[in-house]
Amino acid sequence: MSSIELDHVSKLYANGAYGVRDVDLSIGEGEFVIFLGPSGCGKSTTLRMIAGLEGITSGDLRIGGRSVNNVAPRDRNIAVVFQSYALYPHMSVRDNMGFGLKMRGVARPLIEEKIREAAGLLGLTPYLDRKPAALSGGQRQRVALGRAIVRDPVAFLLDEPLSNLDAQLRAEMRLELVKLHRRLGRTIVHVTHDQVEAMTMGDRICIMREGRMIQVGKPLEVYADPVDTFVARFLATPPMNLLPARVEGRGDGLVVVGDGFTVEVPQMHRAAYAGLAGREVIFGLRPEDLHEAPQPGFSPIEVSVVAMEALGVENILVGQIGSGEAGGKATAKDAAKPLEISARLSRHFTAPVGARVPLYLDPRPMHLFDPETTRAFPRPSLRLVTN
Amino acid sequence: MRRIGLHLGLLFACALILVPLLWVVRTSLLPEHLSYSPELMPAVTLDNYVALFTSTRYGQSYLNSLIVAFGSVVVALPFAAMTGYAFARFKTSGRAGRFAVLATQMLPPVAIVLPAFALLRTVGLTNSLTGLIIVYAAVNLPFLIWILMGFFEGIPVDLEWAAQTDGATAWGAFWRIVLPVSLPGIAAAGVLGFILTWNEFLFALVLSGPQTATVPVALAALQTSNGVQIAKVSAGVVLAVLPLVIASRFIQRFIVQGLTFGSVK
Numbered sequence: 001m002s003s004i005e006l007d008h009v010s011k012l013y014a015n016g017a018y019g020v021r022d023v024d025l026s027i028g029e030g031e032f033v034i035f036l037g038p039s040g041c042g043k044s045t046t047l048r049m050i051a052g053l054e055g056i057t058s059g060d061l062r063i064g065g066r067s068v069n070n071v072a073p074r075d076r077n078i079a080v081v082f083q084s085y086a087l088y089p090h091m092s093v094r095d096n097m098g099f100g101l102k103m104r105g106v107a108r109p110l111i112e113e114k115i116r117e118a119a120g121l122l123g124l125t126p127y128l129d130r131k132p133a134a135l136s137g138g139q140r141q142r143v144a145l146g147r148a149i150v151r152d153p154v155a156f157l158l159d160e161p162l163s164n165l166d167a168q169l170r171a172e173m174r175l176e177l178v179k180l181h182r183r184l185g186r187t188i189v190h191v192t193h194d195q196v197e198a199m200t201m202g203d204r205i206c207i208m209r210e211g212r213m214i215q216v217g218k219p220l221e222v223y224a225d226p227v228d229t230f231v232a233r234f235l236a237t238p239p240m241n242l243l244p245a246r247v248e249g250r251g252d253g254l255v256v257v258g259d260g261f262t263v264e265v266p267q268m269h270r271a272a273y274a275g276l277a278g279r280e281v282i283f284g285l286r287p288e289d290l291h292e293a294p295q296p297g298f299s300p301i302e303v304s305v306v307a308m309e310a311l312g313v314e315n316i317l318v319g320q321i322g323s324g325e326a327g328g329k330a331t332a333k334d335a336a337k338p339l340e341i342s343a344r345l346s347r348h349f350t351a352p353v354g355a356r357v358p359l360y361l362d363p364r365p366m367h368l369f370d371p372e373t374t375r376a377f378p379r380p381s382l383r384l385v386t387n
Numbered sequence: 388m389r390r391i392g393l394h395l396g397l398l399f400a401c402a403l404i405l406v407p408l409l410w411v412v413r414t415s416l417l418p419e420h421l422s423y424s425p426e427l428m429p430a431v432t433l434d435n436y437v438a439l440f441t442s443t444r445y446g447q448s449y450l451n452s453l454i455v456a457f458g459s460v461v462v463a464l465p466f467a468a469m470t471g472y473a474f475a476r477f478k479t480s481g482r483a484g485r486f487a488v489l490a491t492q493m494l495p496p497v498a499i500v501l502p503a504f505a506l507l508r509t510v511g512l513t514n515s516l517t518g519l520i521i522v523y524a525a526v527n528l529p530f531l532i533w534i535l536m537g538f539f540e541g542i543p544v545d546l547e548w549a550a551q552t553d554g555a556t557a558w559g560a561f562w563r564i565v566l567p568v569s570l571p572g573i574a575a576a577g578v579l580g581f582i583l584t585w586n587e588f589l590f591a592l593v594l595s596g597p598q599t600a601t602v603p604v605a606l607a608a609l610q611t612s613n614g615v616q617i618a619k620v621s622a623g624v625v626l627a628v629l630p631l632v633i634a635s636r637f638i639q640r641f642i643v644q645g646l647t648f649g650s651v652k
Contacts, residue, residue, distance in 0.1 A: 053548045073551040080552045086545035090567045103554030151553070 002064055002154035002187045003029045004050060009059035011045055011211075019045040021211040022059070027189065032181050034219075035191045036198040037208035038234070043191045046208070047157050050189065051080045064154060074103070079148030083160040085140045087132040093119075093143050094128040100151040114150040121180075122146050138169045145180070155187035162197065174201060195235055199223065207231050224365070225381050229282060229374040232367065238287050238316060238342040244371065245283040247276040256283050256368070259339060260322025261301040263363050272379035273368060281377070284367035287316070290343035291360045298360035303341060305351045315350065317343045319357075408628070415621035422618045435622040444597065445623055448605035453630075454516055455591075455601060456584040459523035460577045463531055468573060470528075471535030472561060476544070485536070492529045499526070500593050507594060514596030522594060523584045530583070531576050538572030539565065575641040578634045585630060602627045 004027040011019035020042040027033050035043035048054040049061065052073035060067055068076055079100075087096050094115055101111045119125045122142040132140055141161060148156055158177075162170045178201055181188050192198055198205045199219045206216045207230075215227045226232040226240070233239035245258035247265075254265040254273055263283070265273055294300065303319035322339050343359055351357045368377045414422050418432050439445045474485050503522050504513065512518030542565055550560035566573070588603040595604060606623045609616045 048548075051548070051552055053551065072556075073548075074554040074556065076552075078552060080549065082545040082549060084543055084545045086543065086549040088546065088550075088564055088568070090570075099550070100553035103559070147549075147553070 004155060004187060005062040007060040009061055010057050011049060012057040018211045023213045025206060025213060027187060030185045030187055032188045032202045034198045034202035034205040035208060036205050038193060041208040042211040043208045044159055047159055047189060047191050051078055051157050052076050077153050078155050078157060079151055079153040080157045081144045081148050081161045083163055085144040087140055087143055089132055092129050092131060093124060096143055097146045097150050118146040118149045137165055158190040160191055227376055229369050232284050240284050240286050241341045243283045245281055247279050247281055249277040258283055263299045266363050269379045280371055282369040282371050284369055285361055287342045287344040289362045289365050292345050292349045294360045298362055300358055300360050302356055303359050304356045305353050308350060314347050315345045317345055411621045411624050414617060415625045419618040435618040439619050439622050445605050448600045448602050451516060451599055452585055452601040455519045455523060456581045458520035459527060459584045460580045462520060462524035463528050463580060464577055467528055467531035467535050471532045472539045474536045475539035488529045488532055496589050500590055504593055513594060514599055516599055519594055522590055527580045527583055531580055534576045535572060538569050542568055571641045575638055578638045582631055582634055
């Protein structure tokens with residue numbers, strides 16, 4: 001009943017600019033879906049179109065199989081939690097939570113019961129008679145959630161609900177939301193620009209950019225196989241290293257050669273990349289695939305240390321490789337600093353700034369991108385490799 | 388040292404504003420023949436106030452002013468609230484529409500008063516409180532629209548969206564959420580409209596007659612061919628200022644409340 005289907009949905013503004021462009025997505029009943037993207041990418045607009053707060057220029061939106069393009073927000077039975085919480089400031093917490101039911105003509109005793117239930121679930125019982133102004137940020141957030149829960153909607157749309165909370169509270173609420181989803185079993189669409197939320201909370205993430213949905217998939221799939229350099233850089237901090245390089249045939253194998261590094265293409269990718277010999281590419285490797293100790297199959301590189309960030313659990317090394325002269329030709333716009341490289345190393349590894357240290361890169365999770373289109377060259381998918 | 392300087396400056400500013408007013412209060416309490424006395428307070432009497440109500444129509448005018456000021460606000464506010472909201476939320480008529488509304492306020496009142504008189508004469512509403520109420524409501528409307536537009540713009544659209552997804556219609560969201568939240572602003576606008584009407588002289592002079600004169604007109608009428616009856620004028624001014632003092636207290640409260648009321652974030 002609560003599946004949401006976006007069938008080539010677009011939003012065109014009066015000035016001719018696209019807010020959302022041809023989004024095609026089917027969200028299953030009870031699924032937890034994340035819309036992830038930088039600000040202005042159209043993710044909130046898409047959410048508002050699902051809620052009915054924004055008109056749809058073309059395409060079809062179906063909720064539970066019924067086309068709702070011309071259905072008013074109040075008739076869609078969808079709850080939205082806004083970034084600003086949008087609590088009614090002149091009403092008590094109780095009235096805020098009961099407003100939706102009151103609007104639907106639910107009997108007062110039943111409303112009271114639902115409010116009590118939701119307040120108990122969210123730990124809001126002591127605050128029911130307070131006004132929103134007398135609540136902390138975290139409590140307001142809970143009231144906004146509670147207001148959504150009491151209505152028992154077919155789907156929850158969350159528009160960056162955690163972004164106004166401090167880091168610790170955000171981590172707590174992240175877990176709460178996941179638990180809540182498990183408990184209620186309702187469809188949730190969660191909009192965020194936070195990679196951690198995206199990776200940890202949802203069944204699927206949909207990455208948006210400039211109004212388009214450029215990749216949809218399970219978090220680890222998207223992480224392991226980004227479709228282009230944008231997704232590769234966006235989904236983690238520090239982002240994937242992208243270095244201009246060139247593919248060359250060597251004997252019966254393939255190597256990727258860039259300024260300061262030479263990587264042998266592992267056997268598993270050779271067939272996929274065979275056609276690239278002689279081409280300029282962008283070589284992509286995540287920071288955690290650089291190691292301080294050699295292992296069979298790893299390729300050594302020499303890095304001069306620019307900065308060491310000690311995070312306690314690990315050390316992030318930011319360094320430079322190569323002479324810094326070559327590679328200009330293959331520079332894509334996403335690879336703004338082609339010769340800067342970051343590596344996620346053990347917390348026991350330290351090196352002074354300016355030192356030249358050897359690192360070893362694991363070529364198995366490597367990616368090659370087309371410098372013209374920034375798209376990834378297809379290769380066999382790879383589940384996360386552990387050493 | 389700087390604090391002392393600051394306080395001296397503030398004292399001076401207070402004196403500058405208060406001394407003329409206090410002098411009017413003093414004159415209103417002196418017997419008429421001592422009005423121009425150089426002494427500070429040679430005698431005290433309420434004769435001027437009594438005379439004002441017994442020998443002139445001041446009492447009638449006072450009542451007229453209250454009726455007209457209240458009436459015009461009551462008539463204008465609903466229109467101002469709806470128009471201001473439409474301007475704030477929708478692209479209705481764009482910037483041009485907003486400025487067209489404001490532009491009517493920029494005409495000199497003299498340019499409006501004669502056509503207004505001609506219009507009222509046609510419908511037989513000259514020398515009537517109803518006519519005055521309608522004209523004041525119309526003249527104050529643009530001002531009130533702009534004040535309320537600013538208030539509505541300050542209300543996050545998320546609130547209305549939340550109400551709409553909660554099951555309210557667009558009208559319901561306005562009525563149940565936007566109006567209550569902007570009540571302090573609406574009250575402040577109402578008080579400002581009241582003050583504007585209360586003080587207005589030109590329209591009242593041209594459009595009213597002896598029975599419908601408002602306070603400013605009644606006060607002006609005390610400047611007779613026998614000279615200015617300064618004692619009565621003073622008493623009249625003191626009474627005329629009273630509602631404004633009360634109104635300004637209200638406005639202060641509403642505006643302060645308005646600033647803290649909507650703080651949701």
